[in-house]
Amino acid sequence: MRGIGLACAIAALAANGSVLAQSPAGNTSSGLRVATTICGNCHQVTPTMPPSAVRSPSFADIASRPTTTALSLKQFLRSNHSRMPRFILSRADTDDVVAYILSIKPR
Numbered sequence: 001m002r003g004i005g006l007a008c009a010i011a012a013l014a015a016n017g018s019v020l021a022q023s024p025a026g027n028t029s030s031g032l033r034v035a036t037t038i039c040g041n042c043h044q045v046t047p048t049m050p051p052s053a054v055r056s057p058s059f060a061d062i063a064s065r066p067t068t069t070a071l072s073l074k075q076f077l078r079s080n081h082s083r084m085p086r087f088i089l090s091r092a093d094t095d096d097v098v099a100y101i102l103s104i105k106p107r
């Protein structure tokens with residue numbers, strides 16, 4: 001857990017100093033923060049995080065699917081799911097989480 005805190009701190013610092021972390025639709029470093037706090041209970045958000053006990057895909061798996069796009073993620077997060085609770089995420093948080101997931105998509 002320590003490593004994640006550090007990674008977040010570094011990400012936050014990087015975000016303050018530059019516009020590089022900024023994608024048009026959302027901010028990847030605050031997306032990582034939202035993801036580790038809200039989604040991290042059930043998903044393995046970063047490869048260094050221990051795999052979740054819940055049977056859910058890791059964010060790396062989700063990101064690497066060819067079908068994963070900003071639109072598909074936003075639709076998923078806006079709708080109801082049997083095994084995943086429905087979140088009340090602000091629009092900005094949604095954009096940031098989506099930007100983070102897309103940022104780890106293999107190119």
Ligand code: HEC
Pocket residue numbers: 035038039040041042043054055056057062073076077081082083084085087089097
């Ligand atoms: C309480 C546990 C839980 C939390 C918290 C959670 N998820 Fe999930 N999520 C799941 C489960 C379980 C699945 C598998 C889908 C299913 O079977 O319904 C899933 C599936 C997904 C999928 C779809 C993957 C696919 O198969 O296409 C996405 C995208 C996703 N989650 C994103 C998120 C994001 C972003 C957050 C944080 C805002 C989040 N999840 C928080 C449990 C959770």
